[in-house]
Amino acid sequence: ETGVTQTPRHLVMGMTNKKSLKCEQHLGHNAMYWYKQSAKKPLELMFVYSLEERVENNSVPSRFSPECPNSSHLFLHLHTLQPEDSALYLCASSQGYLAGINEQFFGPGTRLTVL
């Protein structure tokens, strides 16, 4: 397995469910990111972890809870979501947390549908 992988690729959940998205990077990077991609809107940065510490939390509702147990894995725990949370959730990683310099490598995303 190479690059950045995400599971599951598709997820349908009810508003009362609890689920988790998983991201794994096989590139030896030390920074990882969660983005939300909604139709007709720019990618929104949700969370950033650098060296397993959260360095960014862009006013994301508490129903989204990230976890970074080590530099290779990143989770996004979901609970009591709303239909407007339906989107493509993208994970990315980079070697170093300097957005202007370090290329970010993206996973294929998890397509989330909240009913």
Add this chain to the structure above:
Amino acid sequence: AQSVTQLDSHVSVSEGTPVLLRCNYSSSYSPSLFWYVQHPNKGLQLLLKYTSAATLVKGINGFEAEFKKSETSFHLTKPSAHMSDAAEYFCVVSPLSNFGNEKLTFGTGTRLTIIP
């Protein structure tokens, strides 16, 4: 503050003809600029980036972009379109600094359709 405007939400070109995807930016700092491509059901892939070196940047798959400071533009071009170029393209800006608090600001994307 920084922002990106992709001037066309959808571009259609015939196979073998040139491609032009337009991007204008604003940034309070010297910018880094990127173009990413997203094929259906795939993640974003970096095409090319500008980080204050040569203003004409060559990327993968025959794409290139020119940084024009006076016009605050970073348009993406390719001399001859291939069917495999059909995808969504994102222009992205970030401050070029080492403070560790930079963010990528993404445009809303341009969907490129190639007509056989």
